Amino acid sequence: MSRAVDYADPEPSAFASMLGGLIDANVENSPAKRKDFDDLAARVGIWVTDIDEGVTLEFQRGSLLVHNGLKPKRDITIRAEAETVMNLSNLRIGLFGMPVYYDEVGRGVAAKLVQGKLRIDGMLGNIATVNTVTRIFSVR
Numbered sequence: 001m002s003r004a005v006d007y008a009d010p011e012p013s014a015f016a017s018m019l020g021g022l023i024d025a026n027v028e029n030s031p032a033k034r035k036d037f038d039d040l041a042a043r044v045g046i047w048v049t050d051i052d053e054g055v056t057l058e059f060q061r062g063s064l065l066v067h068n069g070l071k072p073k074r075d076i077t078i079r080a081e082a083e084t085v086m087n088l089s090n091l092r093i094g095l096f097g098m099p100v101y102y103d104e105v106g107r108g109v110a111a112k113l114v115q116g117k118l119r120i121d122g123m124l125g126n127i128a129t130v131n132t133v134t135r136i137f138s139v140r
Contacts, residue, residue, distance in 0.1 A: 045077035076122040
């Protein structure tokens with residue numbers, strides 16, 4: 001079987017490598033995450049505001065190409081500080097595959113959204129994509 005995650009750049013940034021590795025491990029260790037991964041076709045940008053660095057995750061139904069930096073034609077773009085981006089990977093997934101926002105981690109992520117410290121550009125038209133990406137990110 002081919003690797004689920006590949007890198008577009010000859011030298012992926014540390015952030016690109018870390019995120020790609022996290023997603024690769026999650027997909028390998030969870031049949032539910034693998035199904036989401038196999039069904040997802042989207043370009044997702046993540047910009048980490050406190051380190052001024054970003055990646056574009058190009059999900060291609062069963063494979064992922066990780067780009068350094070933000071590439072054009074993204075479906076959604078998540079903008080937040082590193083700690084908030086990492087907290088997305090600690091969100092619990094509840095009923096119907098929806099992220100849980102009522103526990104401590106979830107309340108923290110929801111508060112960042114309300115405060116504008118976590119922005120998700122394109123979220124309104126792509127809420128299903130946001131939820132699927134969140135499930136794939138989550139290590140829980």
